[in-house]
Amino acid sequence: MIKIENLYKIYETPSKEEQIALDNINLDIEEGECVLLRGHSGSGKSTLLSIIAGILKPSKGFIEVDGAKLSKVPDNFSTIFRRDHIGNIFQKYNLIPDLSVTDNVIAPLIPTDISYQKLIEQGTRAMKIANIYHKKDNLAKNLSGGEQQRCAIARAMVNDPKLILADEPSANLDPELTQQFIQEMHKLKELHKTIIIASHDDILFKSDLFTKVVFLDKGKIYDIN
């Protein structure tokens, strides 16, 4: 599903110094796997997730996601690829506060040629999976923290992606809501989705959700379990 070889991401600081965010990353992830990227803040896990999502381009190296060589394609292609094949769950959910739950969930597919009716059908299915359908007409800004997260999960599911990425999904959740999130991810795992979660949360680490844990530090993988 995901093949990463000799991948580097180097940033240039304002003082023209090079800062290595990812250093020679090599990683293979099979379809249906559930992977935890674990590391401290600044270890490079969010950068790696952004490169897998096609949001960032690597400085060097190779990355292939579901057959698409993201390290070599133009920005527009990776955007469309992300829209059609990847579901993103952001740390702060990043919902559009004045839009309803339904409108937030279907937002990724608005620029596509899918008919409005089909769009609503896909949105409904995603909202039901994420258990937020009963709030479909509520404005996102009026949702509780847990509801906002379920709305964000539904949005990530609306395009029925093979790959789901989540960056620090439990950073704003209490332990109870984190457990709920784990349950939601179990449901997606059962749907045979490939899931990659970047987190340093011990509750997630200790859960039975993951098939693989990748330990990162200073931009390098130092262990894979």
Added chain:
Amino acid sequence: MNIKLLNYALSSIFRKKTKNLILFFGLLFSVSLLISSLFTAFSLKTMVLKEISSMPEITVQKVLGGRTELIEKDKIYEIQQIKGISSVKERVWGYYYFQHRRLNNEGVNFTIVGLDLYMDEYKDSLSNVALKYYDVLNDGKMIIGKEAYDTIKKGYFEDFFHFYTPEGEKIKVDVGMVIDELESFEGSSMMIVSQEVAQKILGVKDGYATDIVVKIPNETEIDNIKDQIIKLYPDSRVITKDDIYSAYNGMFEFKNGFFLALFLIYSFALFLLIFEKSSGLGELEKKEIATLRAVGWKINDIIKVKFTEHFILIFTSVVSSILISYIVVFIFDAPIIKNIFYSSSESLPPFTMVPNIEILQILGIIAVSVILYLALVLIPIWRSAIIDPSESLK
């Protein structure tokens, strides 16, 4: 354009309704101010130039010590001998000052015109009036413009009006006809009487006239004939139609200075609004753009939505401004603005604006407003859209 993107743009306008309403009304005010002024100026100019176009080619006045005097009618016969002239006639006209406490003691000047049958020495519209209502004039009654009539009614006159000659003699003239067909600002202040009555009111002695007008069929002869009249009567001022055009144009050129000032205010207001938008998108808008990019919208999709959203906003405000300006100027008669453009040493009764629009000027304003606004508003949106959206993943 994808209908779903259009829906998104529309919903976006309503979602940010407070901000957009402020922007809409700000634009509406500044664009309306400019367009109302354009409508007023152009309408006045058209009315004036239309009046001038049917005037005689040459007007001869007598000047003594730089002041205009009454002219001897005898001069008509000598001027008539000049080749190239089709007719020469005397005119009796002038201003009559009327002040009344019911008008808050603010005086108005009526234009008194002495008119006899077959007189085409003023302009076409007046010649038509002379022909149509000759019986009224022949009975010693007056034909009065609608606005002038409304003014004398405020001074308790209805069926007649009392004039006082320069010698203090009171002359009662019955109102024979109130007309609305002289659509110019001058016509609205006009009182038309027979030449005999006009002479009495204005104190013009027998054998004298206000001026003499000369009709010349061949326009290329005008300057030559002008020179001959000056040679014949060195104490005369000979005014051609072109001179009147130039004088009025000068007046409107001067008004253009006011226009320029207005345009600068408008540009400044527009600039402030745009600056407010371009100096930085709000955090919410930036985050929305980053989120949409992160979930798979192309830069192009975001520009399309934002272009549509802002195009609807600026276009509706400019079109509404045009409608409001039209109503203010041509239905409510351009209050305030008309006085700025039409100020004269002679105060005249009110007059009605006639719809005249210079389409190219209006299209120019629409184009400048819409293009400038969109260009400057879309730049920060584009800048925000091209930034790596990974920040929103955190």
